[in-house]
Amino acid sequence: MAVxxxxxxxxxxxxxxxxxxxxLGYGSAFTAAMFGFFLAxxxxxKPINHLTATFVDALSNL
Numbered sequence: 331m332a333v334x335x336x337x338x339x340x341x342x343x344x345x346x347x348x349x350x351x352x353x354l355g356y357g358s359a360f361t362a363a364m365f366g367f368f369l370a371x372x373x374x375x376k377p378i379n380h381l382t383a384t385f386v387d388a389l390s391n392l
Contacts, residue, residue, distance in 0.1 A: 338372055341365035 341364045348358045369375065 337368045338365065338374075341368060 341361055345358065345361045345365050348354070348361060369378070
């Protein structure tokens with residue numbers, strides 16, 4: 331678990347700086363995919379899925 335969380339932080343920071351610099355390409359896509367993959371392996375996956383489902387439900391009720 332500790333390794334997964336540290337990889338999420340690492341890929342999140344790299345992705346943040348790539349997006350901020352406007353350097354969007356294959357490297358950014360790979361970083362975003364790895365960030366999502368490792369984020370799904372953490373305890374944050376369930377709350378994120380719940381938040382997304384709630385958001386989509388709220389939009390469909392508008």
